[in-house]
Amino acid sequence: MPSSISGGRGGESPLGLKNTLAGRDIISCRDLSREDAELVFSLAEEVNSGTIHLEDTLAGKKVALIFVEPSTRTFQSFYVAARSLGAEVLSIHDPAVSSIAKGETLYDTVKMIEGYGADCIVLRHPARGSARFAAEAAAVPVINAGSGSQEHPTQALLDVFTIKSRLGQVDGVKIGMLGDLRYSRTIPSLCYLLAKYNGVKIFFMAPPLLQVRREVELYLAEKGVTYRKAVEADEIKEMMPELDVLYVTRIQKERFPDPTEYERVRGSYVVDAKLLAYGRRDLGVMHPLPRVDELSPEVDKLPNAWYFEQARNGLPIRKALLHLVLGGAG
Amino acid sequence: MSGESLLVRKIDWGTVLDHIPAWKADQVIKLLNLESLKQNPDVSVIVLHNVPSKKLGRKDIVKLYHYMVSEDEAEILALVLPQITINYIRDWKVEKHSPGLPEKIVGKIRCPETTCITNVEREPATPRYIVMKEHGVIACEYCDTLLEIERIPDFLVG
Known part of the structure; x- marks a missing residue:
């Protein structure tokens, strides 16, 4: 009752x-x-x-x-x-x-x-x-x-809650973070919160211009969290089979200090069924939304799509x- | 007779900041509490640029007549200019001072992150940093942005 x-x-x-x-x-x-x-x-x-x-x-x-x-x-x-x-x-x-x-x-x-x-x-x-x-x-x-x-931080709370609801636990999760890791505010918060759990492994997947900020790396190193970086498309594909979760972020156009930098990286990655085929069948795809063109709508109908449930959470x-x-x- | 003593006489009371890299004395002035200096009418500031030095080849010296550098100021000076030596002079007697490293720095340095709240016009937010000496950086307490210690002079306020 x-x-x-x-x-x-x-x-x-x-x-x-x-x-x-x-x-x-x-x-x-x-x-x-x-x-x-x-x-x-x-x-x-x-x-x-x-x-x-x-x-x-x-x-x-x-x-x-x-x-x-x-x-x-x-x-x-x-x-x-x-x-x-x-x-x-x-x-x-x-x-x-x-x-x-x-x-x-x-x-x-x-x-x-x-x-x-x-x-x-x-x-x-x-x-x-x-x-x-x-x-x-x-x-x-x-x-x-x-x-x-x-x-x-409240986005990170709902993100980790979604992971916990889906996987039953957060300890030991292997998560790929793909996209704009430099200007995304959800990425640092998610990293800091995941660092409170045991055995978490993070894969930062982004071109050099969009890689994660140094203060996030220092924090993870201090907390003993294992992380790796991939900058090339081939490296990203190699990492895919290891992942439980793929967390995708939009390129934060509005935060680029220089518009030419944005032009250099826009459209540099797209998550679609073809990329997901490199991952495990039960790989969960998350996105803080809104999306632009980095996450294909064809993923919406796959069981891998967790992002609408994530938003509801x-x-x-x-x-x-x-x-x-x-x-x-x- | 050293090149320094040819240029300016000794002081009987105050602080001598020695072994400042040549032409960097302006950074030292920025790191000091200028308002506190200005409020004391008895204070004189003597700046020597590019004098010969056995240790550095050439160096700057700042003599603060009738001004004792505070411990906070000494710590920041030692962090930003590790070669600096700080001598307190009392009745002609010289006392060498070896400051520790600061744990925090308040004001004095502009945050390198242009979108930090401390850089927003008219917001009454004073920059505040935690010193992470082991990583060679200071971290903005508001926005977390890191600034390499050797780049601090580029961001001094004033």
Whole structure:
């Protein structure tokens, strides 16, 4: 029988777990422990299966959504999650019609929205470091919904949740990351979160211009995570049979400092049935979406396509996260 | 008589920053707390460029008359210019100082990542770095971008 729980009011604890995320900022996956992630996953799983409903657990709370960059999935899933948990939503979704267009700073925007009684701020901003800066400015928790090309921790939570749901575990997963590893914000977050699990092996598949940033490599080396790089198409094909998961990313055209660099790499890879034929039959294909032309629609109907389920998982993950950050029972 | 003493007399109180690579004294000035220097009307700054040196061939020297470099300043100077020697002078007596390495640096250095929040116009975000000496880099605490220690002079503020 489904149970309801009372968020932030010391109500029944459906999972019997300590809420380690109450009142915390969610800025980087570096800051999250495996236990933090597993707490979110456990609650999201119960929400997904309908055994727990979190409806109205945030009644009386205000969640501010400040989105200074375009977003479809992240904004909508946070919006639906907050509303379905009973929170009031304060939103800045179109910077063109807000004071941001008049040159208002992020600092002032955060202070203003906090002054209107926000209990939590969900922020998407084009500047790297914006979420950490906002968290320093705000007294209430800040959730990073994408900080330029730096990180997107809630995407990583839903990514790893999807892997866990499909494979039963995350330890030992062999994952290929293909595409724009340099400017993608999902890649660093996913790497940092996977580094909290044992025996993970990462294959970075990208041309030199799009290879993973050095700070990500240093972090993985520090955490003892095995990784390899492939830059040529032949090397990528050789790696394919080893993979449990292939995580594909779009080339982030909007983040290239030089348009000629973008022209040099656009269309440099396409994931289609032909490429997947090099992998195992049960290889899972993931993509944070939106896609452009790097992931062929012909993959959609193959059992390998996990990406629409992955996108759907954004909702239970963000419900669970909002509930926990705002002090709900674990 | 050394080339230095021909050019400028000794000081009785203050700091002498010696063995600065030739023509790099401007970097030293940028790394010091200029506001603190300016606020003290008794402070004089004497800069010597390209004087002969047994150790370096040619070197710069900065003499800060009536100014004692702080430990924080000394640490950053030693990080960016590892050859530098720092001498405190009190009543003509010279005391050599060997600073440790800083764990953090606040301000002074512009983040090399143009999209970092600390580079956004009018945002009151002061750059802050963690020193990762073992990797030869500093890391921006806001945006995680790494900057090689030898490239720090290219990003000094001011």
